[in-house]
Amino acid sequence: MMWNDMNKIKDAIKKSGLTIIQVAEKTGTTHSTISKLQNGINQLTVEWIEKLSKAIDCSPLELLPDEWQKENPNYGKSNFESSNKEQGFAEIEIISAIACCGNGNKNYDIEIIGKQLISILSLKEITNSKPENIKILKVRGDSMTPTINDSDLIWVDISYKTPTGDGLYLFIVRDELMVKRIRFNIFNNTATITSDNQNYPPIETNKTDEITVIGKVISISKMLG
Numbered sequence: 001m002m003w004n005d006m007n008k009i010k011d012a013i014k015k016s017g018l019t020i021i022q023v024a025e026k027t028g029t030t031h032s033t034i035s036k037l038q039n040g041i042n043q044l045t046v047e048w049i050e051k052l053s054k055a056i057d058c059s060p061l062e063l064l065p066d067e068w069q070k071e072n073p074n075y076g077k078s079n080f081e082s083s084n085k086e087q088g089f090a091e092i093e094i095i096s097a098i099a100c101c102g103n104g105n106k107n108y109d110i111e112i113i114g115k116q117l118i119s120i121l122s123l124k125e126i127t128n129s130k131p132e133n134i135k136i137l138k139v140r141g142d143s144m145t146p147t148i149n150d151s152d153l154i155w156v157d158i159s160y161k162t163p164t165g166d167g168l169y170l171f172i173v174r175d176e177l178m179v180k181r182i183r184f185n186i187f188n189n190t191a192t193i194t195s196d197n198q199n200y201p202p203i204e205t206n207k208t209d210e211i212t213v214i215g216k217v218i219s220i221s222k223m224l225g
Contacts, residue, residue: 008063009038009052016056026055045091045117090123090131091115092155099139099154099170099179126155126219133159135215137170139179143195144168153221154179160216168217173203173210179217184208 013023013034024034028051036042037052044063053060094114116136123131135156139148147168148154156170163169163182170179173193180203183192191211193203205211 012058023055027051045115092134094136097137100141129157133157143197143200145197147196151223154217155219156215157218158215161213170214172212
């Protein structure tokens with residue numbers, strides 16, 4: 001589960017009596033960045049909670065979602081400010097690459113552009129894999145609807161390198177980055193790539209070594225609107 005309690009940020013800024021421009025100046029960033037944080041466009045991280053709480057003079061806990069605080073009732077300010085943040089939080093890297101639910105994306109760069117904050121308990125509901133094995137990236141296209149829609153965020157476990165049974169995988173084939181289903185035929189060394197949207201026909205490959213599996217999709221964050 002991914003969260004970003006934008007209402008708490010808006011309320012805290014309003015309560016402080018500061019404008020977004022003033023908060024931006026105090027945190028050393030731009031008006032646009034603060035606006036995106038409070039509207040849920042940019043994801044909240046440990047660093048941002050600390051920066052915002054100092055700028056508007058409130059406890060970091062005031063910016064944490066109620067759901068997370070219910071899961072961690074004994075977690076106090078001293079824990080939050082401790083360098084040992086892994087006690088309660090994990091940070092998942094967000095990468096710049098865009099996975100295509102369509103005909104593939106040849107122009108992809110895999111760079112870290114941010115980090116998503118998630119409680120350890122919530123992460124364990126998704127996977128037992130280590131946080132460093134999980135990457136988040138945006139999806140473009142409609143070939144995997146209704147499972148994945150355009151602009152959804154997918155959580156990918158890069159420790160999975162060999163598809164086993166049904167599932168969604170992020171992979172490179174013919175120099176294109178895709179997220180689809182893969183079925184390998186070990187007897188004739190072929191693979192079938194399928195979409196959930198029936199308007200997209202299956203893709204057949206003659207050699208399984210043409211496919212480089214990046215990882216398995218373990219969670220999908222739906223974008224509203």
